[in-house]
Amino acid sequence: MSKTLDSTPQADGFRMPAEFEPHKGCWMLWPERGDTWRMGAKPAQAAFIKVAGAISAFEPVTVGASRGQWENARHALPESVRVVEISSNDAWMRDVGPTVVVDNRGTIRGVDWRFNAWGGLDGGLYFPWDRDSLVAAKVLEIEGADRYRAPLVMEGGSFHADGQGTLITTRECLLNRNRNPHLAQEQIEALLKAYLNVHKVVWLDQGVVMDETDGHVDNLCCFVKPGEVLLTWTDDPDDPQYEISRQALETLSAATDARGRPLVVHKIHQPDPMAISAAECEGLDAGETAKPRLAGDRLAASYVNFYIANGGIVMPLFDDAHDRTAMDLLVRLFPDRQVVGVQSREILLGGGNIHCITQQIPMGEYRSR
């Protein structure tokens, strides 16, 4: 049902819509591995249930679960959520799922990037990633959408599009020697343009401090509308995040988008620096196949890691003093959406947050030319 195509979205007149454009639905995966998620993944599962439940109030949600966890996931998740069997090596649908593109005749297709678990054997997070590699194709089969196989090692969390021809990404990730060492920046940019049909790529240097994805942009900043970017921030000049955010602000403020507009940048203050505790580490399975987590390691907490649904925002909360200000800001920036907060420390402990565990399927759109 899902054909694999040899052409590119650009050649075929397909483009990547912004996350704030209308969705057909949202896909997630069910967490289970004991070396990523403490206590047999039970606290993470509880957080994923809250996220899936919150999103399903706005749009249809499908969760993929392994053979061994399907029955448990089906019983644990709300009945409004569809649960299908999809095996994976972990639960990061943003990074292993398809990037779905649309034309103006109501058709959707998916871009299936090459995946190497955020760096393969050179700093990647686990081995093997064989099941992750098939997730995008499996999602596209169920969606009935044809598939582009992009010749680029990359993850969905490493870029954000404004839907009008502009992409933001980071050099730390896309130019990392553990992704596409044989390709220069211009070649990577050409592939991004071909597979996402964008015309302007804004390159930032680095992602959030201690982000184990090698600096995914989706934890650092995102578009809130065309021409406006929201950036994680700290007022503390002694925090290593300060210089990263300051440089990103400088680059973004100096940039224009694909339509020639200067970018307006909003700052959202990060939660206070937080670390994984010894007790939390004790709940993890030991092993050599996944990156070890050590007590005291800083967690890459950021409010930017939220999901934009149809009419809603589902945002991470950290039981932190900045939660309220962050939520108030999102309410102001998204006046037409209901903002729902989910306490997400258990997702953060696994290495990401709400945006990382979700992937939107945009609505095919009909437009007169």
Place this chain on the structure above:
Amino acid sequence: MSKTLDSTPQADGFRMPAEFEPHKGCWMLWPERGDTWRMGAKPAQAAFIKVAGAISAFEPVTVGASRGQWENARHALPESVRVVEISSNDAWMRDVGPTVVVDNRGTIRGVDWRFNAWGGLDGGLYFPWDRDSLVAAKVLEIEGADRYRAPLVMEGGSFHADGQGTLITTRECLLNRNRNPHLAQEQIEALLKAYLNVHKVVWLDQGVVMDETDGHVDNLCCFVKPGEVLLTWTDDPDDPQYEISRQALETLSAATDARGRPLVVHKIHQPDPMAISAAECEGLDAGETAKPRLAGDRLAASYVNFYIANGGIVMPLFDDAHDRTAMDLLVRLFPDRQVVGVQSREILLGGGNIHCITQQIPMGEYRSR
């Protein structure tokens, strides 16, 4: 997405349509177990591909494959066939899939029978059957159809409906002590009426000789239209099938259906008796968890084990002298459908045939009351 309901189809105004009513599509599973399918299941996979390809010319086909075989199935099957990840213990979608019922307002729902691998530890065909038990629910999730959980150990191949209130089944299977020993015939009949919304059950005694399902009716006879039944037959009085078919003919000829019509019975001559060869047995994995197959064992070959698709019939052929007559008869009995034959010995070696490996999803129908 798929809710489990406490009521029954009968109470809710849903009924099981006949297989010859319009379909939304067809589901199958991908064969892989080496103790059912010889030579690592490769010859069976080739036959399943032919069946899926033939049906997909008439209606959408989805094939469920395990994690380990998904990629192979996706590449081997035609692109027109959708391939999703669904684990199972073997490949008999007729028996482990849902029986889908319809109301007259366009809604479909599924009946999920209890499954014990055709008899559990008392003559069943393998252990365990834990994955099979979840297949119907997984299909219904993807179809977005709510689910009835029927309190009856039974398989989809053990009954045929005419869509107008009549059901045919066999005592050999439904009254077998290895299915529902705590229920009497009247109690089972009451459950069939409640879950399939039929008003008349025609009980035959026995299925085809050596049918390891304990006499599934779908290998013995089927409705070709309301009021007309097609029965596997032999003219050889020394064949043990002779007496079984003769008795079935007697019962069917004496019966009336739910609307009070006498049943017209058409005979279709079986292929000549055939057996599994020593060479074929040698290609099977050895083990104690599945019923052993021995060289010389008679195979339960029958032309009745075909699938009725939208505008088509996909029927088994055995490279037998009776193939041509059987096909001619189906062409005559189904004048509005194209009859396609598939050489199916490799499916028969696994213990069933085309009807056993398929399950239709009827079209929800809209009718004025």
